[in-house]
Amino acid sequence: MSMAPQTVTLLLLINTLCLLACTAWLLMARVRHFARRVSWVMAAVNVLLVLGIGLYALRGRPDWPALLTHEGSVTLLMAAFGLMCSFGPLIALEAPRWRAPAGLVLATLALLLLLPQGSRWWLTVSALGITLMILLICHGVYIRLLRVVKAATALLLTLPYILLSLMFALRGLGFVLLDPSQQGLLTQSLTNTLWLWTGFLMVLLINAQVAFMLVLRLVLQLQQLIHQDALTGALNRRAFELAMKQAHAAHERGQAQALVLVDMDHFKRLNDELGHPAGDEALRWLVARVREVLREVDTIARLGGEEFALLLHESDKQGAFQVAERVRARLRQLDWQWQGRPWPLRASFGVAAWEAGDSGPERVLARADAALYEAKRQGRDRVC
Numbered sequence: 001m002s003m004a005p006q007t008v009t010l011l012l013l014i015n016t017l018c019l020l021a022c023t024a025w026l027l028m029a030r031v032r033h034f035a036r037r038v039s040w041v042m043a044a045v046n047v048l049l050v051l052g053i054g055l056y057a058l059r060g061r062p063d064w065p066a067l068l069t070h071e072g073s074v075t076l077l078m079a080a081f082g083l084m085c086s087f088g089p090l091i092a093l094e095a096p097r098w099r100a101p102a103g104l105v106l107a108t109l110a111l112l113l114l115l116p117q118g119s120r121w122w123l124t125v126s127a128l129g130i131t132l133m134i135l136l137i138c139h140g141v142y143i144r145l146l147r148v149v150k151a152a153t154a155l156l157l158t159l160p161y162i163l164l165s166l167m168f169a170l171r172g173l174g175f176v177l178l179d180p181s182q183q184g185l186l187t188q189s190l191t192n193t194l195w196l197w198t199g200f201l202m203v204l205l206i207n208a209q210v211a212f213m214l215v216l217r218l219v220l221q222l223q224q225l226i227h228q229d230a231l232t233g234a235l236n237r238r239a240f241e242l243a244m245k246q247a248h249a250a251h252e253r254g255q256a257q258a259l260v261l262v263d264m265d266h267f268k269r270l271n272d273e274l275g276h277p278a279g280d281e282a283l284r285w286l287v288a289r290v291r292e293v294l295r296e297v298d299t300i301a302r303l304g305g306e307e308f309a310l311l312l313h314e315s316d317k318q319g320a321f322q323v324a325e326r327v328r329a330r331l332r333q334l335d336w337q338w339q340g341r342p343w344p345l346r347a348s349f350g351v352a353a354w355e356a357g358d359s360g361p362e363r364v365l366a367r368a369d370a371a372l373y374e375a376k377r378q379g380r381d382r383v384c
């Protein structure tokens, strides 16, 4: 089959774009050492797309085996999207998930081998196999994005995949409803030209979208570095001061806000007897237990050493007192151990709430500090 010149140009354009994108990802991985695993995977995705599209363009040529240009091209295209699907979780620094994409590639290939090559149903299965794979990517990307951006933004960023899956789904349906000989991409028609231009745009958008997600990941990592305490994962002092200012602003808008200071008891003794690593583990353990008691909206920060602060939103002094008692009870109830040796981890708590006339957050901090001092003075392991 001889291809229309316009189709050749468009296919060449898409493949040139894939090659350029592949070079950019390789440079990212090799030279910039930026997000190396994802960059390698995206380079491979673009190479697979080039090969898949290249083999597709050779359909009907007598010197090329039909198995390569038919089943081969579909498998390569599916593998390209399958790779994105399995290694997409790397963007969120999670382990790759390859079972579902690999299963889908194999199932589609098996079906294609069973059906007469190039028939109406063969074409439909190949298009729908690719559609399902892209939908699988859609789902993963959307869920990952939901963790960091709002639903509407996540949907917008997932749009290239939604559109791409729609393109393939419509093609698959077209093969069922219309004469497949008129539907081959290689013949010249307005629909095909539109389809190929959209394909070009989608390749561009998908590469840009992955790059955007990596930048987003970098920003989040930087934010974490700036705001998080490295040992416990709680907010650090700088972030706490910011959160206190926000709580004060909320108080001025009429929202109840409360603060609980937590200081572990006899922590020096624990460090002296069990060693510093045990002390570190105890601090991490405490933060994890406190988190189990707090609501999502509440904040835990490490002020330094073994002192922590809990910022409780829409909570008055009574509510904060209850939260502190709950944490204290949890510490007493759960036995902390270090290398099989039980150690009673206890803490003292100072509670204060924003009051009318508080001119700034430092007033609340001073009251909570005084309450904590009182708890220590009265013998520790209590809430004041």
Ligand SMILES: Nc1nc2c(ncn2[C@@H]2O[C@H](COP(=O)(O)OP(=O)(O)OP(=O)(O)O)[C@@H](O)[C@H]2O)c(=O)[nH]1
Residues within 6 Å of the ligand: 231, 263, 264, 265, 266, 267, 268, 269, 271, 275, 276, 277, 278, 279, 280, 283, 304, 305, 306, 376, 380
């Ligand atoms: N393991 C570990 N210990 C720390 C860390 N930061 C501070 N410390 C130790 O925490 C201990 C705090 O001791 P103190 O201020 O005397 O407090 P305490 O022994 O808990 O006494 P009270 O608060 O009065 O019950 C010191 O021994 C510090 O070295 C840390 O990040 N890891």
